[in-house]
């Protein structure tokens with residue numbers, strides 16, 4: 634039996650999908666919600682299979698409060714911890730054996746999953762048997778691929794949010810389709826270079842979790858990260874943008890983690906660097922894009 638932890642946009646959409654296959658599935662969240670099958674955390678933790686869908690920066694504190702020993706964990710969050718500068722698989726591995734840990738990612742707006750629209754996702758685990766086990770919880774309109782490249786799937790899911798912010802900025806500055814296509818192509822190369830440094834496989838960046846999620850997120854106002862970029866280009870303040878959004882835009886935090894990791898390891902990440910300067914050093918977006926295109 635499976636429990637979902639996290640009742641935000643993505644957690645509730647995945648729960649809605651899983652319920653179609655597993656009617657007894659339950660959900661919990663920090664904030665109580667009026668959802669059929671909502672239980673408290675203690676109850677949710679009784680199940681063997683647990684799907685965790687909470688904001689990436691909240692995960693390390695959450696893990697200190699629960700006992701996940703011998704549980705089988707699937708993580709749907711996309712981000713890098715920007716205090717510890719650690720990938721989520723590294724944070725989880727302090728509490729859960731790698732063989733009990735899997736990650737789900739791919740091009741998947743919650744709204745479309747709630748409408749049963751066809752969606753492809755990747756479940757990555759060092760234990761492919763576990764990835765297969767988790768794939769059985771999802772209904773046919775969610776096509777699940779399995780993969781062993783945990784680092785690649787994680788980096789791709791986190792990094793594409795940063796490129797989506799850059800793409801929103803490009804759109805907001807009205808720089809045109811040519812500039813946006815160049816930005817996405819270079820963005821894909823950049824996230825691959827960063828990922829390969831940490832052991833990811835190039836192929837992962839060409840698949841649904843890489844190019845697929847990048848093209849989705851960096852091309853649509855349905856993406857919260859893209860909308861952050863659009864509003865930054867309009868000169869709005871980050872705090873106002875995030876308050877109005879009311880949901881997490883992981884790219885804002887992932888940008889800082891990537892910036893610091895790339896400086897520490899001397900990895901060339903020009904797009905993430907400019908997004909960092911816009912968000913954290915008040916650099917003017919137009920100046921950033923000019924510097925990038927030089």
Ligand SMILES: NC(=O)C1=CN([C@@H]2O[C@H](COP(=O)(O)OP(=O)(O)OC[C@H]3O[C@@H](n4cnc5c(N)ncnc54)[C@H](OP(=O)(O)O)[C@@H]3O)[C@@H](O)[C@H]2O)C=CC1
Nearest residue numbers: 639640641642643662663664687688691710711743880881
């Ligand atoms: N929305 C989408 O289409 C997709 C989102 N994702 C990823 O899923 C993750 C969640 O996103 P989403 O659900 O959309 O975001 P929301 O902002 O809608 O929800 C955030 C979730 O995180 C929980 N949360 C936040 N802070 C804490 C905390 N300190 N302790 C415990 N729980 C906390 C919230 O709990 P509560 O509200 O109960 O307080 C809520 O369940 C993100 O990493 C996102 O990138 C991945 C694919 C698609």
Ligand SMILES: O=C(CO)COP(=O)(O)O
Nearest residue numbers: 739740741742856857858
């Ligand atoms: O990850 C997502 C789609 O795959 C959702 O993107 P946003 O968080 O930018 O809305």
